[in-house]
Amino acid sequence: MTVTMNDIAKRVRVSRATVSYVLSGRDDASISEATKRQVRAAAQEMGYRPNRMARALIKGRTQMIELLVHDFHPAFYSYMIHTVRKVIEQSEYHLNVAQVTAETSPLEASYWPVDGVLAFDCAAFVDKLPDSVVESVPIVSFGASYSTRVDHVGVDLAVGARAVLRHLIGIGRRRIAYLVAECDCQAGNARYDAYINCLKDAGFEPLFVNFNEDRTAYQRKAAREAVLERFSSPSGIDALFCFSDELAIGAHMALRQLGVSIPGDVALTGFDGIDDLECVDPPITAIAQPYEALAEIAWTFLNKRLENKDLPRQSTVLTPELVIRGSTSLASG
Amino acid sequence: MTVTMNDIAKRVRVSRATVSYVLSGRDDASISEATKRQVRAAAQEMGYRPNRMARALIKGRTQMIELLVHDFHPAFYSYMIHTVRKVIEQSEYHLNVAQVTAETSPLEASYWPVDGVLAFDCAAFVDKLPDSVVESVPIVSFGASYSTRVDHVGVDLAVGARAVLRHLIGIGRRRIAYLVAECDCQAGNARYDAYINCLKDAGFEPLFVNFNEDRTAYQRKAAREAVLERFSSPSGIDALFCFSDELAIGAHMALRQLGVSIPGDVALTGFDGIDDLECVDPPITAIAQPYEALAEIAWTFLNKRLENKDLPRQSTVLTPELVIRGSTSLASG
DNA sequence: ATGAAAGCGCTAACAG
């Protein structure tokens, strides 16, 4: 049925080993050009496809890297996947994107034996992994939610959140509301804590625009509806500090629809830095996650670990950048 | 280093076979409860993780299904991935999402041995696959661009395009422009042909708003800029028939920014049915791809094929649905 | 109720 090296060997009347040498292009065993040509021709003709499982079994390496994400859908995730892909593409490894959910059993997530794991924004998942797993496969945890149990490249969201809030306060906003899903609105969350503290320091009162929608759902719509409702009667809010870009876009749509001026009546900020921010009018000020740097450093760390298991823990924490756009600056808004 | 069945067998002082029986939970060999308990306890303690490659090698099945897509990023793709994932999640198979690009060598794409392939919107890729591949692994081609060389579930975009155009003509539009990337603007493309023919039949002149941006790039922005430029001087266009939802959203942003009334001055239609369409004001009329049906039928076909290689060719073509929203209807717009 | 042994397709010493 499927063509194996044996079949080729029989056809060309050489040994399996010879076929293996030729097909894996090694030159440490010297094989006559004629034999090589014959073997390659036979492989081509017979439609030989190497059985990677067999190769992996013996080599102990699969050449596969697994990227773990929560979801594929929101632009923030899909853009990160996209970025990681571009980085790995240049290497000799292949990328497999897998999703971890609350229900995913930690052992099942990396169902397939991979040489290394890049875990994006899932500290909790990495923290729960059994020791046996952490010891047997190199893992790099990266993103805003990173585990210090393994190599990691983090993003300090608290710094970013404070920068946004100080910016809003700096342009004279006094009634800054936090637009956030209920599930992300609690002490311990970096953005929540930064919000509470910054406002307390400035002497302002915290305000919330909440909605009840799960993190992996389509939050843009939920945010839009929450903002539509809240602003349909006088809200007294002059700025919306949004948990994510998705929410900021939803808010933007709602405010425009209600005829609320941005940033005249309400300033608006996002968080992550997806492309859509620049595509609305006015474009939205936001903290930009360092996508490329995250992906590149994570991959560098993983590569080093792949080469040397005994390296000391590698780690770095990046600071996201505040990108000021029309939604918070009258000049261009 | 890594714990194998042999290690467990030695520890518990039974044979490798016994361990295998216990761990794969088979009851055809009867093993004493005591032994079973010991084996399981040892496996747990020693952090045993089955080597799936070895299992796959012997069983000839990997339990992996590969989903082939062009890209992860635009919402259309990520939503399809999301949908397929939800469908496969319920089965005993695992999903691996891989990307095929123009440069992907057909043999490399499915790098890893999988039991089956779901190829989304990549007829050209499937058509170019060598016979040996098509014969050795079940493939279902699905989406608007499907290959009839294998089992397929298609979407008839021409029908959808005609429905949209007839709708635009029906609401009295006479100068309907086609917003499309240059690379998709040529005879042979279902939407292009439908556009040309529908307009000819109605006695209208074709009009184009083109931009030069590659299919996998961020087209929303490119479309927005193209529309901004075209409409900054009188365009004489009273409807935009957009190649995709991404373009329609970009056009929407541009028109709103220019103060052009939708649909008063210009009616607008999308194509695919992503969530964002409903999140703008006015929401955008579009052809909705039957995501769920596509994913479910494709998976059903693949499953049947997995069970029986010799089944006759399975195929179906779905008709997408026209969803009328505010961007083409004055009542709600 | 358990073990011995063969082998999935491939690689890599080591002989010849």
Place this chain on the structure above:
DNA sequence: CTGTTAGCGCTTTCAT
């Protein structure tokens, strides 16, 4: 220059 051989970790008859 090429063939022999011994596994990689696991499943599965077939004996015991």
